[in-house]
Amino acid sequence: MKWTCILALLLLPAQIFGQMWLSREDTYFFAATGVDIRNATIGGTVNDASYDGTFSLGYRNVNFSILAYYETFKGIRYESLGINPGFLLRPGKKLIPAADLSLSIIRRPWKTYPSLAANTRIEYHFDRFFVYCRGEYRWRTDYDFFQVSVYGGIAIKFGFN
Template sequence: MGTEIDPRNAIFGGTVNEQAFDGMLKLGYRNGHFEANAFYEIFPVIDYKSYGMNLNIVTRPEKIMVPVAGFQISMIQRPWHLYPSLAINAKLEYHFNRWSRFFIYLRGESKLRSDWNDKIVHSGYFGVAYKLTNNK
């Protein structure tokens, strides 16, 4: 389980907004080289919410630096309407040691925004996560 923020939006603002909170909650499952997680994102300043699922391939799961890549299927909720969306993701996790339950990561996302006439939006996130079990 974990949480993410978009540091660019928090510090500088985005292309359509001033400085604002854009955060995400995640709950997932990992087994060896496969990861699946569900998420809920909220970005109140632009009245944006999204929720969905990421399906990822984990390379080097037993190491301290762990690359992960995959795709996302989601729904974007705007006032009075839902929009389907797809994205590709890549993240790099840093596990403090092999036995630590906490880890941090950076994640990049390229998302097809069907709420904006199919524009592709690139975002970056910083995350903190906690492993409920201490498997690699």
């Protein structure tokens, strides 16, 4: 319930100001899934190669972006969820750079921790979907260090005007 209220409050300005922005074709919702590429292929600093996946729902209105995500990594008993407000450069183009800030929590079996991350992303857009590569610089408050991760994934667009 708490996350629903936060998401609604963050989406409200986008809806109000979205009517004033440029193109309706650059306004859409999306659902995405991705995987940590290093963890999936060679493993990480504390784990062998295994699945570390993300699932997200988001909203775009020209340059504004917001998404809510969930990450699960059973190999190290790690979960993370959060909200990422962000900014898109070159909306409406095929190749779109983006950046956002992740306001999140990390859940481990022994405790839940607040966390922050900075993300940069490059997306290649098709009519109804896009593929992406995302770099993340996360403050791992469960271990008190910064970690760099690279994710790849796909997103489906829906709710076009």
